[in-house]
Amino acid sequence: MKPKAFDYMRANSVDEAVAGLAKTGEGARILAGGQSMVPILNFRLADPELLIDISRIKELDYIKIDGNAVQIGAATRQAKVMAWPELADRIPLLAKALPHVGHFQTRSRGTICGSLAHADPSSEIPLCLAMLDGEVILKSASGERRLAAADFQTGMLSTAKRDDEMLVAARFPIAEAGTGYAFDEMAQRRGDFAIVAVAATVSASKIRLGVGGVADKPTIVEWGNIAGDELDDALNAFAWELGGYDDVHATARYRRELVRRLGRRVIEEART
């Protein structure tokens, strides 16, 4: 399994990268950590004309607090974010989710933004960004725009990013006092893609539950701070609404059961 031939550009700046995208159009693809892109190339599921490597762009390798959000540059690796001492305080949901993203050996290369751009329906990072109402910053040779997570990911492996655009950063809103955050998932083995991933935020008046791995993108529901049977009924209705699909890993029915059980578990955890 070897990739087809492609031209390779090592971009040293965002300007160079977006110039490459502008010139080559839909034949160009960004290479960040390569943890999804290179398997895709090795399997020949894609054959880009030009690969634009952004992994060494220094101006994109950062974590910074900007207003009410933590902004993470597109060359920033998952391992670096996990090791950021302020992570558990600033973005507790991401702190709880990141250990589930692949392995020690893939987080050392994989980026936060690469996972968002890849938009796998069962990925943890897009689920977290959607749950927190975060944003992405997209850039092209002709300008920059921001999109809410909910508008960015449009379906399975698809986003609202145009061919001439790249993600330059993701913005995760900073945790609010009085809100609890919890994350859990079921995977075949630790580090495998989730069959179902769930995230919850609970405040005095509101429960938010987000689910990945069932619909074609992270799906979020909001309830008042309900409990007991009322919560079970709401979880059951939500699980049916999501539908779910049968595949080699699990049946739709099992996925619904996971939504009910794991959903309940994370909501209780986020409450405390």
Added chain:
Amino acid sequence: MSELSGTARHNISFTLNGETVSGSAEPRMLLTDFLNYELGLTGNHVGCEHGVCGACTLLIDDNPERGCLTFAVQVDGRDVKTVESLAGREGDLNDLQLAFRKHHALQCGYCTPGVLMSLTAYLEHTPEPNEEELRDMLSGHICRCTGYVGMVKAALDVVEQRKAKA
């Protein structure tokens, strides 16, 4: 900006196990293939070529990374270490390798080079892991014939030895 044509070979040079090496590669050549077929190394192994099995794990600038998910042209100018870097010049095994031997942490040895390189980086990152943390880290490797019990024992043994020495 450097743009390399997909159909030509390009000169690259990097540090491999402490020595400068060079050669040429098309952009699509994987680092694993460059090490094995251009440089003739035998230590780094290839299992799946899609990042899942961990056999090809090596260190790039001391980070544990999948050689099969890296193109050779990407390591131009960087520092690469494979399992060959662990033993001394006389072939004397390092503490991790000796512990693997002692605790029967390998049989066929196919997965072992990757596991050793992961552990090398991991014990720098987390010098005193517990068993659960080690098992979590080892989830990034697939061993089809030995299992992980011996690997965990060997790693915990090295942790103790290094603690005693410090």
